[in-house]
Amino acid sequence: MSVVLRYVDKLGFVKERFIGLVNVKETTALCLKSAIDGLFARFSLSLGRVRGQGYDGASNMSGEFNGLKALILKENPSAYFVHCFAHQLQLVVVGLATKHHEISKFFGEVTDLVNVVTASCKRINVAKEVQRESLGLNPEIETGRGKNQELSLARPGDTRWSSHDKTLLRLISLYPTVFEVLKYIETSASNDFHSTQAIGLQFYMKTFSFVFYLHLMKHILGITNTLCEALQRKDQDILNACELVKSTKKDLQDFRLEGFDSLLEDVTSFCDQHDIEVVKMEDEYVDTRSRRRKTNITNRQHYVVNNFNTVLDMQIQELGNRFSEVTTNLLMCMSSLSPRDNFRAFNKLKLLNLAEMYPHDFNFDEKDKLIYELGHYIANVKEDTHFDNLNGVSDLAQRMVETRKNIDYPLVYRLIKLSLLLPVATASVERSFSSMKHVKTELRNRMGDGYMNDCCLCYIEKEFFQQVSIEDVMQRFQTMKTRRQQL
Template sequence: MTAPSIQKEFCNYFAAEVLKKIFDELSDDVFSILVDESRDVSKKEQTAMVLRYVDKFGFVKERFVGLVHVMETTALSLKKVIDELFAHYNLSLSRIRGQGYDGASNMSDEFNGLKALILKENSSAYFVHCFAHQLQLIVVALANKHHDIFKFLNEVSSLVNVVGASCKRVDLIRESQRERLGLNPEVETGSGQNQELSLARAGDMCWSSHEKTMTRLLSLYPSVIDVLEYIKNSGEIDAHKSQANGFQLYMRTFTFVFYLHLMKHILGVTNTLCEALQRKDQDILNAVKLVKTTKEELQTYRLEGFDSLLINVTSFCDKYDIEMVNMEAAYVDLKNRRKKTDITNRHHYVVNNFNTVLDMQIQELGNRFNEVTTNLLTYVSSLSPCLNFEAFDKLNLLKLAEMYPCDFNFDEKDKLIYELGTYIANVKEDTRFDNLNGVSELAKKMVETRKHIDFPLVYRLIKISLVLPVATASVERSFSSMKHLKTELRNRMGDGLLNDACIFLH
């Protein structure tokens, strides 16, 4: 029973049972695919695939179904992998109604990408660029376009690397934090309160990492200053001493504190959206509304938020004895001190920094999510049950059915006209459909009230809209599982066993 060959058989049987359950849930219904690739610990390129579908109870499911080692990551090779996987599990390419990938050119290229190859065989397999990836790319785009933000994020990245370069320095942060909490009589103790913290490194494609870095830096500010003081006084290498002194001087400037608070707020707002997009049952219509709400919140903050930001920055500077800037004094450009700028410090921080950064953020949100204005999502929005089905539009839903010729034949399209009229009158009078939030809740309520039997064509439209992918978070989670299974100590694990173990683990 403990022999490796027997253990592999067990794992294979378990994986087969898991897949059987998934395909029983899926049956012969429509679904979307989410695909991504990543290298494992032995430098093999692994492609993971997740299916998104609606089960018989109206719940949206995202299920991992396979991990395949590929020699190349070209669109043709990935298409071949999908074809072989579909053939192995008796899945039909014609049942695909959506494709979800990140922004890599081999996936989303308009002419030669994986999405284009699948669209040639199935015109109803509409592509949706992962919302979470687009949102994370906004941080990178903002940093590249605004010189001062670019410099600030680079300094923060270097600072985190220096302070967290050794176990001793991390321990010094924790010890300093512990001492400060012990000297504060207002600190509450107990389970889950005032836990040990450390600085988090930010990554361009690591969701939520930038926001966590800013939050930790604010919380650990005095402890980080203490560690830099220690490096400056006790370091063995002059370059390290000089670097620590430079960071310490920069952290004690008003500019650093201003950008730290500004970016914390912006990233906090966008991080709320990021977490919402990663929900497995998130529907694409609700995701579009969340993006719109985030843009509106940033716009409100741009118009009304500077004074509150300045109050927080001033309070922070007073607390840690940082020299404040006189907002009414003339602004001096540090790069050219002799040249008069003819503007005040307030104008510089409000117009050149606060407004500009937020305008760029709002603009990038609009640019990155411009595809959500397509006809497909306009038609899907007519299914929304919010505000007693206020957005319902029979004409738009008929156009939505036209976009899926494989799902609605000529007779069904004719029948759908009358079914939509009966459906909207019925659900508006039914109090059980009051206060629904999103199409996903509508699908569950339709099954719960058995109206999916009375209005099968309308329910078919609802299912099609729900299988449209929102984010590739489920694929990213499968890669996390892969890295836990195939480690440095198990780097010779075969591809078959790795695939079975990942399926079983999910």
């Protein structure tokens, strides 16, 4: 189990620091809770000081009654839980792919396409050779250092954020290359199954439906990928993340209302460029699964109503269902701290309610003092030009420290820090797990837990260890005990 602490430093910056790996015998909530208690005790930390916890949606972690979240909340009611936004966003993408028949078929074909093209080194080399020839034959393509480098198809994965978007972008740019590789497989395959599979994929890639779904999902995933990348920032605060979720939903709604014509232009242009037959929108739609049966609908109705509108409605609805934290009372109170539009969202009553939610951080006298401090605070910051054009609560905290207003308004600054402590995503935890691949390799697969934890700590928090000179390390080891020779 990887444990990462999130805190606000003395300068008002949000920090996420890896503190260690813990070996657990099983992944039950009780076992994980016991491991966390042991880790906190080793570092003289108190679980009662925790003001937020974030995990994925697994039942042992976020279970309402017996999950790790519930066990910590029983001990500390102020440790509010936030379901990882990045995991929820990935579930939106996966959920869409499984609920809509045509999109599910499309992603299934894309997965088969990537697996077939990248199945062997020989096929990968053929793809690279086709790319080199296309770059050399086209005089309009500019080449040089950092330009038009060799690309390869990326495998989409349900657990890898942004992988679907990357796959579709590569597929559009490498469309002619992929098609040539499939032709090569058709003629040089060692058995009929691979040859037939390559023929079927070529046929599917030459259909208008494939190009339509390719560009539709590329645009949808492009909108959601912007949110995905923003959520993985270490200093991202939850209020800004909620604003990004709302703006993402708005972009999807705008695309649903006005985006079909521009999408159709992109699809038509792509089809003309690669000699793909473009269907006429006013003709009757023919279902490829039953060509003799009349559908009594036009191609426009099929692609607009049954696909474009339906897919976007499902995406918007799924975003609303997954991100339930946006409407919670806690975040509604925290939103009053937002400095945007000259503190337009400021609400004294909501901020007083926010202080009530943290009974261990505000005693009776401080709550009474907070009423007057909020009035002086809002009047001061609205007139101070240093607080103009701030993007979020994290910027507000840093500006408070810079102008020393955190000393003038300590209780307000405490509310700001509490809002920054809520975790947005578990990206730092995921990165720590990924770093283990670099530390515990096949050549070092028998290292103990303590040694692996120390190595991971040095690798993940390398920015601290880069400040330590080699001479200091040698001096430390030299003074540990008497040695025959000077290091």
